[in-house]
Structure formats: structure tokens, C-alpha cells
Amino acid sequence: MKKISMILMSCILISVSGCKKYIDVNTNPNQPLDVAEAQILAPVEVAISSKLYAGNVAVIVQEYMQVAALNQVAPNAGTYLMYNTDMNDDWRTLYVNCLNNLVTLNAKAVADGKTNYAGIAKILTAYCLGTGTDLWGDIPYSQAFKGTANFTPVYDTQKDIYTTIQSLLDAGIADIAKNGIISPGGDDFFYAGDMSKWTKLAYTLKARYYMHLTKAPGYTAATQAQLALTALQNGMQSNDDDFKMAYGGAAGAENPWQQNFISASTIVMASTAVNGFKTRNDPRLTIMVAPALATSLYTGLDQGLSTIGQLEEYSRPGSFYGAAGASNYIVNYSEALFIKAEATLILSGFSSAQAIYQSAISSHMTKLGVSTANANTYIASRPLTNANAEQLIIEEKGIANFLSLENFTDFRRTGFPILPAVKNALSAIPRRVLYPQTEIISNPQPQQSAKLTDRVWWDAQ
């Protein structure tokens, strides 16, 4: 009896001392707690191109801009039906996938002295903030990305976000100017580590975001135009400088816009956009628009219909923008020229802008492989006049910025292109998107009651 209890006692003692160690197995064998800058940059770039530039809200914006149309019965996103939950994924892409990792990448690169990575992180942060604020207006930044330290970050005003964007771009340019030894390589899908192109992108973005404020309260178009022109002196100089993501096109490497237009989505091109090419006699029609499978005709779908049409009777984007192996031209040289044209128009009038406007169209047509003769005929058919200058610049900019979120900003800023009313529309054309339900539930902020037709700060009437 005594023997037994002695044995038992010693057994228990041994196990007690061993059990702390026994349960010490909570070290994650699957996922690292730290990685190098290159491993973050590569997926962030893909997330920016495939999700932020071409995700759910990007498609919805193309429906607002009457470039894409959903082959479903109204009401739907194309007739301006939106719930807050519809924006959950896009906001998550922006904050969780892109910005949080860019902020982390910047901090890591600064700590590691990898100035080129730090510069890229700042420039991409500015791009993401710009995309976010133009969709939502006031958004969190200065109080965001603090994890447990702040579960309810207040939102920065859009004005502050615009200040932040410019300072991030300046800081990014300064980082790159330090000529760091370590540059990205294959992990940089945009520029393969060509830091001079990153700098040109940063200046082009500065110009873009200056121009966004042409009618913002307290800002003047002339000042903004001058700032833009100054920035553009160091901006993109040719189509080679395009900020673009190439896609291989093989399975698992398809362009996201090709994915957006696969038949399961029932999204095709809208009649407004397709008819525009025809009305203008635009030689880019056959390159930018694909003929309908069933009819071989270039036909867009009317939006807001109460019936479902024949999917195969409508056009999808042509292969230049819509093939599995197409590239995403996120910020491109033609846009830089159109910004220059618009800024020149503001400061010096339409005749000064004429040549810049024409070279902008030409740069896009060259990229698309339009013959010089056809390009010249087209350009000659659309000269700027005092009356139409802003309209034509913005219309042509929208074609060169095909599928870009930028077109929604230009539309709100200038009223161009002129868009017809959509059948069964639930409201006027939206001037923003809704805040996501996830934020409303977990981080209630006064801005979140905004409706689709409410204007963001810079969109003053």
C-alpha cells in the first residue's frame, strides 16, 4: 500500500514538472512571423492590380460610367442599387490586403535601410489612399493600422488625405533619391526595380492628385493646374514609363478584367461605350471592343433593362485590355499627357492645349497599334475648340484610361463624358460609394451615413 502510493506520488511529481514542457507546442510551423521586403512587395503589387484596380467596386464604377453592363434584370448595381455589405470586400482589399502591408513594408524597409523599398511602399500607399478617398471621401489613415492599440480609428478628412498623399509621394521620391544599393528585381512586377520609373510614376501621381482638386473648396483650378504641370516635368516621358501589370495569360495568371467579363459574371460592354466608338468613327473600336460571339457585330447592352438579353449577342472588351494575357495600364503616359492638356487648357486656353491633346491621343493609339494614317484622320476629326475643349480632353482621356477608376473622378470633376440616364435608375448617377458594413458595425463613424448621391469633399457643386 505504502509502496503503491510512493510510486504514484513520484509519477505525479514527474508528470507535473514535465507538463509545462509537454504543452509547449504552440509555435506556428506553417507561417512565418517575419519575411523579407521582397516577399511582401510581390503580392501587394498583385493585390493592387488584380483586386484594387480591377475588383468588385472597379466593375461597379465601370457600370456607373456606362462602360460595363450587367446582363441581369434591374434593380442591380447598374441601376445604382447598393448595400453597405457590398463594399466589405473592396474596403478589406484596400485596408487589410494593400495598405496594412504597405505600411508594414515601409516600416520594415526603413528599419532595414532599404530605401528603394521604402520609396516604393510610400508611392504605392499614396496610390491606394488616392483610390480609396476618391471612392469614399473621408477615410482612416493617421489613426489606422494600429491593431489592438486602436480598434476604432477616426477617419481623416479627405483634405488631410490629399495632403498625406502629396507628402507620401514627396517622401517616396526622396527615398529613391538616396540611391540605395538594394533594389527590387523580379519581385517588382510593375517596373522590375527600375527606380527611375518609380520616380516618374510618383511625379505623375502628384500631378493627378493636384488636378483632382480643381474645384475643391478653397483651391483654385489655376493653382492646381500649375502644380500639376510642374510635377509633370519629372513625370512619365513615354509609353515605356506606363505603370502597368503584365499577365502571362495561362491558367492561374489571367488578367483580372478578362476574369470580370467571363460568362459566369454576365457582365458585357455597355451600349453607351460601344456606341461612342462608332459615333466617333474611332479606329480603336476593333482593338478595344470584341465583336459579339453570336453576331460578329459590335453591340453593347442597354443598362437597367427589365429582361435578360442574349449574352453572346453583346460585345466584351477586345483583347488589348480584355484578353487573359492583357496588361493592366493602371497609370499611363497618355494620362500624364491628358493631365498636361487639361492643365494647359486651364492656364493658357484651348489652342495651347491642342498639340498636347493630340499627342495624348496619339500616344494611346501608338500603344494600341493603330496605323499613323488612321490615327491622324481621327485626331483631325476631333479638334479642340473653346467650347468643346474640356469635354474632348476628358472624353479622350477616358478612352486612354479605359477601365480605370480615374474616369469616375474625372466625370465628377468635369461632368464629362455626358452620360444618358439609365432605365429604371433608382437615383441620379452616384457620386461616391457606400461605406462598408464591416466598418459601420465595428467602428461607427459619423461619415458612414453617406448615400450614393452624396458628394465627396473635392466634388463641390
Added chain:
Amino acid sequence: MKLKRLFKRLVLLFLGIFVFGYNAKAQIITLKGKVSDEKGLSIPGASVKIKGTRKGTITNSEGIFTIDSNGPVILSVSAIGYTAKEVKVSNISNVNIILEEDNKTLSEVVVTALGIKRDKKVLTYSSQEIKGTDLVQGKDPNLVNDIAGKVSGVQITSSSGSPGSSTRIVVRGASSFYGNNDALMVVDGIPIDNSETGNLNSGPGSSRVADIDPSIIENINVLKGAAATALYGSLGANGVIIITTKTGSANKKPTINFTSDFSFENPLLPQIQSKYAQGTNGIYYNGDDQKTSTSWGPLMDTLKINGQPAKKYNQSDLFFKTGHTYNNVFSVNGGGAASNYYISYSNFNQQGTVPNTKFLRNSVFAKYSAQILPNLTTTFQLNYTNSQNDRLPEGYALESPVWTIFTAPISYNLLPYENADGTQRLYRYSRNNPYWVLDNISNKSGVNRFLPTFTADYKPLTWLTVTERFGADVYTEQDRYHESAESVSNPTGRIVVNNTNFRQFNNDLLISANHQFGDFNIDGVIGNNIYSQYSETAYANGVGLSVADLDNISSASTVTFIENQYNTRRIGFYAQSNIEYKKFLILSLTGRYDGSSVLSTAHNFYPYGSVATSFIFSEFFSKEFQDIMNLGKFRISYATIGGSNVVPYSLTTPYLTQSKDNIIRNISFPYNGQAGFLLSPTLGNPNLKNERINEFEAGFETGFFNNRISLEASYFAKKTTDGLIPGVSIAPSTGYDGTTVNTGIMQNRGIELLLNVVPVKTKDFTWNMTINYSRIRNKVLAIDGDLQQIGNGFTTIIVGQPYGTIYGTRYARTAQGQLRIDASGLPYADADQGVIGNINPDWTGGIANNIRYKQFNFSFFFDVKKGGDIQNNVDGYGYFYGTPKVTENRGLRVVPGVSDATGQANTVAVDGQAYYQRINGVTESVIQDGTYIKLRNVSVGYTVKPSWLRGSPFKAVNFSVTGRNLWIYAPHFTGGDPEVSSFGSSNGSQGIYSFSVPTSRSIDFSMKLTL
């Protein structure tokens, strides 16, 4: 008549013992006798031993035994299913021994936590036992489905009718917010895994408890409250299902049992309209060059196509086939003087109602017990199972064939499914042709599983037992998914291979002692538990299939691969003591100290325990009153349990490779030669501690007329505090969209009743009726700080609401609650979403009847659910398409409500299509009350008279026919079966009926032979 004769014999026997007992002489005589039951039926295979010796025998097929004795002896007679009896006999050479059937709760021994056997009468908490025979009658390969509706306080929800589909079992309401709320499964003292696995696309998987053949189970005991499960610690926080397998018996010749079942299954379909053709606004679309997803076309009866009357295609009848199930079980059991064995082999083969779906299970179970030394008994058992499951995607996934079958127009022939150029042929866009799916999409899983258990009981002293029990649960699972190119959703095709290695070890070393001190009987247990679970998965995803028909990942042009390993360990020390005073007052105390690897190192050890008492007041009744009320007992308990229901590695925030669940749209890393990691969207919480479940329980148990009527009632109040909520939503502007918190508070309160009545009990005719009733109320009291709601799949967790609230779009209403109607005469959705349903039933109940008349047995079982909302997603989509039965009424109507334009009652008429396509956008329109009454099981059996089998090799022959789901009354639900949850058994999948493979109505023919 016969009874009287029997009584006479009994009296004579006792007289004989009494009168002649003292005159016996010491000489060897041969005792001959017969063992029979109360009905006079002989009991073959009963063990007859002379007390105090090793001499023993068993009865033959007629219940006859002979045994040599040398004078007056005491015979110990026992048989399975009967109360053992000791009979003093002298030299009477013809002894009749009558054994009473062991169905009395008075002496019911039940298996409690850690395999400790206790008399149910002295238990201080609620538990409910289900016999193996009742289980087998359920005819389902998953034992959880076999107990559905039978246990009070337990809610069982099956998922889909696809063979092998998962089932959820929740005891006394949800305790955890996320993670898992399913009860722990314990087989012969060893916890086994019951994860839902095997589905690589949409829909449920298989519950791994389906690897256990129900025919090897002797009984199941459901431990409901925290006081009952405290000894299981964290693992048992959601209730414990104690499964005890069959054993052989000592001194018994081999008994061979062979059972064969064959059944037919027919699907329970939702109500679909069969009057209108494909089209819109009454205009016919042919589906070939005029495509539309809707069935708002003209009346079929008058429709002419190319001058011919239109042909009707009843898509469900054409697609579903009659399912077949074969189940053959072969078992042998018996034993020698110091050992016994039980061996069973079963083959279960179910071919589902959807072509190409099946569940195949081959299972071998062997158990061998041996008394190695007089005071040392060992048992070794091994269960090996091979399960093969073929299923298809379900729900509203683009690959789900049932989706298209339930919404296809009746005017369209879905066959052939291909055009001449090899592309799919379909009446609409964005879906796969369901027949194309049958030939081009497959989801297969195969499991090889071993459950070895070793138990040793060592009794160094008469009052002391040392038990060592080691068990493992080891399985490998291979899952494959194949989707051919030309699929609408994955145009380049897709192959997924997912292999899992799972192993779980459990060891208990416990020392138990029992001693009588005067009026006190004290037993105590101390012990140690070590538990570890390790799993490893290798997942490969291939896209861009290059070789048609090759179901091998080498066909893919891009392959991404992910591996994951998970390791969880727990260690526990526990003690229990039961103090019994004069058999009427019992005090039970348990305590446990647990360590769990998944919590922060500062908080990974935590204590908990329970205190419980019961008072058997019937002990004070007079003998006369005890004839009326034989049992009266109060019990009361309080327990606190610590749970660590959180996955490992939740303390840190790692970087995740951007693949599989984190794929960036279609792009997986490594991509273009680059590895890619982004910060986990789920923020780690380094301070995680255990959650706590506190439960108060009170109950009483009564028995009348020697348990001809017995009633058991319990009340419980359970509260989860410091609730672990993994992945609770946080604002994405924090940089993360979720984290794990330790702050949830949720309560469950409920009443459970169990009434057992034996209205008739004679030799030829017995009628046994069991009624159970449960009513549980759940309320979420806190989530995290000010956070008021978090999503949970198809339901939402909202503070102040029950767990399982449906939140979504609702009708715009006036302040008085009337519908607001727009200018076109239609109701519309409110801009704000709100609470539109609660999936928890008001109450549930069941009535089981078992009637035996002579050789016939008749049983039937109703179960009832009152309330509990379901989102009928089949109608949700169907309203748009014009396919539910209600849309047959599609004429003009004036929707009752208040017109926004006039402020008066609406007068604008709208047609059916406009109305239904409008309310399609309002989720509230498809929230249906899931109330049902179900005739779940009806069985008629016949046992061949033993006298007829004389001279044959058979000891018993039994035939039975069982019908399942023969009648369902669901007044508010328009789907096929109100009992399903289409996307599986997990917490987030509940409350939705959505295009899953329908559950079935079935008829089963069964034959049982005993040799």
C-alpha cells in the same frame, strides 16, 4: 392462464429451496434446469455458475443447463439484457430459473465520464441512455442521426441527403460563439475526432463519426450538463456522447450474428411549379437561341412548339434516381472462463439519389478481454474503417447540379448537355448543365481509420482499482476534386488533391477506491489525462487542365501547393469523490486542473470542478407507498468548466502565403518565380486564456408502479463567460479584419422532460412509450466591448438576441408595421437591414412507441420541432426565376400595404412576375417557420418462434421492415425537409435550406440471423 402456471412453479421452486434446503447431503448430484424470461421464453447462452467455485456452464438453445454439484449450492445466473440472479438450490434436479429483463432504472448501470460505471439511481446529474438496438433501428450510417429526436436537451441537425453527409449535435444550446459547438464523442473512454471533412467545394462534408459502425454499439449515454462532463475538461464543454461498444461474455460458446439490410430511398423535394414554360412576361423562350434563366413564360398546357404541344420535363424526376443501401453485418462473440471476445465486420454501401454519389464503409471491429491474473483484467480492441465518399458540390455554387435542377424550366430538355463543338448546352448563362456536372465534376474522399484501445484494470486490493487506458485515433484522408475544362466557373478546369494525416492520442491513468464506513459509502477517483492531437495536410491546387478525362494533377498547367501542420496538446489532473449516506443522500465532488497548449503561457493552466448532490426521498416511503411510487429523487448541481475552443497558433500574427484561402483572385503564390506573403488578416491575441462555462442544474426523477411510469425533469442555467471568439470581426481600418477575443458572454436556460410509460405489460403484449421534451432559451449577452454584432455565416451574433439570429434585408414598413408600397404597386426593401428570424426552435420533442405482441414487434417514432426559422434559399432564388409552387399563382394582385404616393391603402395591381421578382430582393420574404412533425421511423418486426427453429442451426431469426421519414407535416416550410442545414454542421452553416441534395424517404428491409 400461463402466468398463473408460472407463478405456481415459482412458488414451488422457492418452497423446494426452503423446505428441502436443509436436508441436503454431501453427494455429487447433477443439477438440471432451465433459464427463461418473465414471458416464459427460454434464454439461450445464459451463464450459470456455482458461487464460490470456478464451475460454470451456459444454457443451450432451449435455455437448458446441467451442472454437477456436491450439495446445496448457490447458482449465479446471468445473461445479457437480464438482471443477474443468485438462486440457492439443493438436490432438486429440475430447476427453473426466471430472469427479469434488465430495463429497470432502479438498477440501471450507466457509463459516466472517464468510463466510470455507476448506478443511475445515485447520479447527481442528468444523462440519457440510448440502447444499441434502438440505434440500429435508425438505419443511418451516422450514429448521431440514429439518436435524432430521442434525447431531451439535444439538438441534431442533418445537413444534406448526399450519402455520408455531416450532422450537427448540440447539447443544451450553443456554448461557444465560433469554432465548434458539437458534443465530444467518446468511444470506450477514448475521445475520437468528429470533424467535418471531405468537401473541397461548396456544401457539407462528412462527420468523421460516420466511420463508426452503429451495430458495434452496446449503448450510448448522453452526458448533458457541466456537472456530468466536468471530468472531461475543456474537451467536454459542449456535452459528451459516451459510446460503449459491445463485448463478448465469459463462458459462452461462439454466437454468430448476421444482419442484412436493404433499403430504397426517394428524395424529399421542394415544391416546384409545373405549369409555366421558360420565358418572361408570358412570352416563351426556347432556351436554345433565346436564353433566359426565368420560367415566367406561357402556360405549358396551351403552349405549342413548332405546332406540337410542348413536352413537359419534370426535371427532378428525370434527374434523381431511387437510392439503394446495402448493409451487411457479421459478428461473432463468446468467451472462455477468463476471456471473452467480440468480432464484427460490416459492409455499408449507399448509392445516393443523385447519380455518382455514394458512401461506402467497410469496418472491422475486434475486442478481446482477458483476465491475465486474478486481479488484472486487460482489454484490447481495434476498430478499422475504410470509408469512401463520392459527392458533388451543393448549394448555390455555380458547380452545384441540384441548383440548376430545381430552377430549370419544365419546357426545356437538359439533354444532351453538350453542343456539337463540345461546349456546354444550357437554357441560360452562368451555370453548368447538371448532367454535364455528373460527367465532369467529382469530389471524392477516402478515409482509412484505426481506433486502437488498450485498457488494464488492476485490483491490488478489494477496494482499490488502478485503471490504465490508452487509445488512439489515427486516420489518413485523401480528398480529390476534379472539374473539367469548359466549366462555366473555371473555364480552364481544376484539380485539387488534399491529403490529411490525423492522429490523436489519449491516455488516462486513474486510481479508484471504494469503501464503506458505517453508514457512509465513499468512492474516490484520482487520475491523470494526457491528450495530443496532430494533423498534417498537403493541399495541391491545379488549374489549366491540358489532358481531358485525366483525373490526375499532372494534367494541370499551374499547380500550387500548401502544407500545414497543427499540434494541440492538453494535460489534466482530476479527482472525483462520491459520498453516499445510507443510500439516500449523495454528495459528489469533482475537480480538474487542465493545461492547454493553445492558450498563452501565462494562462495555460486552469482549474475547475463541480459540486452536486442528490436526495432519494423515496427511501423514506413505506413499503406500501413504494408499491405506488418506487422512486423519488431530487438532484442539484453546480459546475464550472474551462474551455480552450480555439485553434492552435492564435496568439501571434504571422505572414500568410498568398495561396489557397488567401489566393489573390485567381493568382496564387509562388507566382512568376516569386514567393509571396502578406500579413495575416487575423490579428493574434497573445493573452488568450480559457473560456468558462458555469452551469446550474436541478432535477427530479420519479418512478411509479415499479417504474411502469417514470418521469425525469431537469432545469439548467448555463452561462459562458470570457468566451473565446476566434476571428471576431474588427474594423478593417485597424489593418486586420478579425482577431480572437476572450470576452463573449452567452447564456442558455432550458427544461428537459423525459417520460417513460409502460401502459401494457403482459406475457404476450407489451407497450412501451417514451416522450421527451426540451425547451432551451439562448441569449448573447456580450461580444467584445461595445461591439453589438458579428457575422457568423448565414446567421449573425447580436447582443441581446439568441445565438443564431438571421439578419438581413427586410420589407420597408410603416410605423404601424404595414408594408410600404411604391408607386408601381410593389413592396420594397428597407434601406437598413434588421433581425428577420431566429433559427432556434421554441421547443422540441419526440414520442417513441414500442409495441410487442407475441412474435411481432411494432414501433413508431414521431418527433416535433416547434418554431425555428429557416432561410429558404431555394425559394429565394426561385422567386426570381418563377419556379416555386407559389408562383403558379401569377395573376394580377394588389399587395396589401400603404402606398407611399397616396398615404392610403395600396390600390395598384401588379402581376406575379413583378411581385416575386421584387420580393426576391428581400430576404425576409423567404424566412419560413421550420415547425414540423415528422414520422421519423416506423418499424414492423417478426421474430420466428424459437420452437420452430428446433432442429435448425439457428438460435434466433428476425425480420423487419422499417420506414423512415414516411410523413412530414411542415405547415410553413415549402422546401423538402425542414430539418436540413445545407452547408454542413459548422456553427456558421446553420439556418439555411439551399439546393442541397434532398434528404430521403426510405424503406428498409432487414433480416437478422443468430447462430
